[in-house]
Amino acid sequence: MRIVVLGSGISGLSTAAELLRGRHEVIIVSATPITATTSFLAAAVWFPTAAGPADRVRAWSDTTFEHLAALAAAGAPGVRMCESTALYRDEPAVPAWSRSVRSFRAAGPGELPPGYGFGFRFAVPLVEMPTYLPFLSAQVDAAGARRVRRTVHRLADLADLSPDVVVNCAGLRAAELVGDPDAYPIRGQIVRVTNPGLSVSIRDEAHPLGRAYVHPRAADCVLGGSLEPGEWETAPDPELTRSILRRCRDLAPALAESQVLETLVGLRPGRAEVRLELDTVALPGIPVVHNYGHGGSGITIGYGCALESAALVAAL
């Protein structure tokens, strides 16, 4: 089949990679280079966040965890397993995600910063997207994908490419192409700082100033964050930057030595439930597989969603 994949973020590229394995002809259409996608700026740590429905997200995230862990073991550029700590001020229940991660255990007192009485230690995949996304993109090109740079205003604009199937992986903008009223932005602001020597990823989902996370990478640390449903503003908010820095210094006091490199804002593709389904109505005579609305979990569930999308195409 000739398949047009709309979007070259993590969803589009992962889905294209699976379709190419099925020996289909794949054309990837996107309005922007990969460096301008939401996927490129994501903190990109495996952790189910703001995505549903719970049962499908659990299955997709487990599949994706094993895929990313295998990539890390094989030395794929930008993908590694990262020792992590989740911090709590009050005694927590064992989280549902504990079954999915590696080496889950209670943190010892020496592993907790001042002010925290409880914590869990575990290992999850961390993906440095500025390294991994170009690698995945090059793999897809090497497997024979054709590229078209174009802004699509409705799915019918793809008709001149004569697709047998369209796969809609256009992230936040996917919904407006098909008149889906259930999609909305979830604004996220992060701060990149120099790494003062941290190697363990740390998070406090219930910090009094707002959610806080510190993700150390090879050449920087990503500090977050915010999760603001319905907010379209893409300019950084300086007050929020100051708040993020303050929160993250509570998690890792060594960050007091770090310099701010950059503040970034992305709009996550929010939807109460990921839309992953076959649509035979949107384009008369051409089946459409939708794969969008991954919220704060596009990297956490992306591979599982790509496999399921490719299976829907294969079943046509």
Ligand SMILES: Cc1cc2nc3c(=O)[nH]c(=O)nc-3n(C[C@H](O)[C@H](O)[C@H](O)COP(=O)(O)OP(=O)(O)OC[C@H]3O[C@@H](n4cnc5c(N)ncnc54)[C@H](O)[C@@H]3O)c2cc1C
């Ligand atoms: C600050 C922040 C931190 C995050 N951290 C994490 C994390 O730690 N873990 C995690 O799992 N997720 C995280 N996410 C969420 C994750 O980034 C998203 O879920 C994911 O990037 C969505 O990927 P996508 O490929 O569906 O969309 P995108 O990456 O947005 O790609 C959409 C593609 O569609 C194309 N497109 C859109 N509209 C059109 C059009 N009209 N015509 C042509 N092309 C079009 C674009 O050009 C682009 O190529 C984070 C997000 C943010 C903002």
